[in-house]
Amino acid sequence: MPSNVFLWLSERRQLFEFIKSNGLARKLASRFVAGETIESAIAAAKILNKDGTRVSLDSLGESVASREETIEARDEVIRILDAIASTGVDGNVSLKFTQLGLDIDRALCIENMSQILSHAKDLDIFVRIDMEGADYTGRTLELYEELHETFGNVTGVVIQSYLLRSANDIESLIARRARVRLVKGAYAEPPELAYQDMKEVRSSYVELMKRLLDEGNYPGIATHDERLIERAVRYVEEKGIPTERFEFQMLYGVRRDLQKKLRSQGFNVRVYIPFGCNWYPYMMRRLAERSTNVAFMVASVLKEMVSRK
Ligand code: FDA
Numbered sequence: 001m002p003s004n005v006f007l008w009l010s011e012r013r014q015l016f017e018f019i020k021s022n023g024l025a026r027k028l029a030s031r032f033v034a035g036e037t038i039e040s041a042i043a044a045a046k047i048l049n050k051d052g053t054r055v056s057l058d059s060l061g062e063s064v065a066s067r068e069e070t071i072e073a074r075d076e077v078i079r080i081l082d083a084i085a086s087t088g089v090d091g092n093v094s095l096k097f098t099q100l101g102l103d104i105d106r107a108l109c110i111e112n113m114s115q116i117l118s119h120a121k122d123l124d125i126f127v128r129i130d131m132e133g134a135d136y137t138g139r140t141l142e143l144y145e146e147l148h149e150t151f152g153n154v155t156g157v158v159i160q161s162y163l164l165r166s167a168n169d170i171e172s173l174i175a176r177r178a179r180v181r182l183v184k185g186a187y188a189e190p191p192e193l194a195y196q197d198m199k200e201v202r203s204s205y206v207e208l209m210k211r212l213l214d215e216g217n218y219p220g221i222a223t224h225d226e227r228l229i230e231r232a233v234r235y236v237e238e239k240g241i242p243t244e245r246f247e248f249q250m251l252y253g254v255r256r257d258l259q260k261k262l263r264s265q266g267f268n269v270r271v272y273i274p275f276g277c278n279w280y281p282y283m284m285r286r287l288a289e290r291s292t293n294v295a296f297m298v299a300s301v302l303k304e305m306v307s308r309k
Helices: 005-011 011-019 023-032 038-050 065-087 106-125 133-156 166-175 198-215 226-239 256-264 278-289 293-306
Strands: 054-061 091-095 127-129 153-161 181-185 220-222 249-253 268-274
Touching: 023 278, 038 054, 038 065, 038 268, 038 293, 054 065, 065 091, 065 106, 106 127, 106 133, 127 133, 133 166, 153 166, 166 181, 166 198, 166 220, 181 198, 198 220, 198 226, 220 226, 226 256, 249 256
Parallel strands: 054 091, 054 268, 091 127, 127 153, 153 181, 181 220, 220 249, 249 268
Antiparallel strands: none
């Protein structure tokens, strides 16, 4: 099935209620999502911390429709910050602006973010703003820069290498010493905005990665692509860039072997741990990325059907 089908499905909220009740979908989700509660995410974080892997906790959710929901999302992030502080987990938080009201009212989003970042600053815990679809890129970066003026590097942002604009964006972020996570990008974007060919997405990734490794502020090299990881390792070795100047980042449940290998080579590794009830769009994006995930799902359906007979 073409990956764009999964990206399309990820935006069909009405399907979620149906799929949520399906045991198989829940099982697949558990491969990528660390349970539905803060406690389950903290438990997963503690396991990863044992071998020195750091984490970033993300309470799953995308654009919300009401002010009340943004307040709930804000309070949830504050609870996550408190849980990290009280358990001593080596981790930070990732969130999306649309969870906090970007689609409803910019001022509301700023107010929610300000409360989160003040609290994060008091606790000395970093907060990463995930990057969403291209409709949000400009607004996310503008809002991020505004918050960065007030709160500094307690917060960082994400740049997607598939976007044509990213080469410019990365320069302004480097100039303001912002902390950047570099990813390929997980949404379906049109050719006028984004490279469509994986070769181009990769080569853009390499260029942006080099800029960040040379002059960025503790960049997060977020990919499971072994070729890109090898390029990064070669580049830092050639340039004598110390391992404490950057980190690799991967998703929970994806390429655990590679996470381990990088740790054993002495690199910093952070795993992004998504959790919560709203796992459907996230899971669909992960399905879109890899055909073997779809094969896994189909195999599980067959197994379930056979065992019911
Ligand atoms: P690519 O898709 O090229 O795959 C390389 C290899 O990795 C595969 O062959 C496979 O072995 C493995 N792999 C990759 N994805 C897999 C999966 N789902 N299941 C199993 N194996 C898989 N995007 C975005 O738009 N905004 C954001 O804020 C973020 N944030 C973010 C944080 C972190 C920590 C990561 C790692 C990624 C993101 N992303 C993201 C997602 C990113 O844009 C991209 O979609 C995925 O990382 C997949 O691209 P890769 O470069 O990892 O590998």
